[in-house]
Amino acid sequence: MRGRRILFAVSGLLLAALVVTVALWPVYVRPRTDPPQPADAILILGGAHDGREELGLSLAAEGYAPRVLVSNPYERSPMVNRICHGGYSFEVICFDPSPRTTLGEGRGLARLGADWHRVIVVTFTPHISRARYILGTCWPGELLFVDPQPHLSPARWAWDYAYQSAGYVKAWFANC
Incomplete structure (x- = not known):
């Protein structure tokens, strides 16, 4: 029994x-992704260096936007430091989001892009839907989401299911 x-x-x-x-x-x-279109800026959300930085910079180099916003929520990131101090044919604006979360990145977008209409957002696949929700509550313009489509292990997918779900719950109680 x-x-x-x-x-x-x-x-x-x-x-x-x-x-x-x-x-x-x-x-x-x-999640729903969007084909890149001309935009006012490209926003690279902070996170694992999974190809998002390269994708955002290549989209700017191809002429999709005149500027790239790089969220830098980490104390030390050699890759992000190189990007923030590199010489590009487009403007690079690095910012430390407050708080150091997607909510802080949304607040940074609202502050920096008050006069913009369209932004291409680069993050990774499991984060797209939650980032779309959070950034959409902070900034009224059109958000186009692209991702570098990294390969994730089954264990990483399980972790991201749990992490992103908890992040959604937290986002429902947060105000931009």
Whole structure:
């Protein structure tokens, strides 16, 4: 009898995990992305150096925007420091978001881009939907999201499902 209860509980947990995975698949694994279009700026959100910096800079070099905003929430990042002090044919504006979260990045966008109409945002796949929600509450313009489509391990996908879900809950209670 006890074995049946354990089996039933484990089966229920596995079923719940499957339902959550399938329900959130379009939010984290296949979020809506946008083709790049001419914009007022390109915003590279802080995070793992997963190709987002290179993608944002290449979009600016291709002429999609005259400036790149680089969120730099980290004390020391050699890559970001090189970007912030490099010589480019476009303007690079580095800022330390306050708080050092997506909410702070949204506030930074609202402050720096008060007169802008369209911004290309570069982040990574599991973060796109939540970033779209948060930045959209902070800034009224059009947000186009692109990502470098990094390869993530199953363990990393599981972590991001949990992390991004907790971030959504936190975002619902935060004000820009």
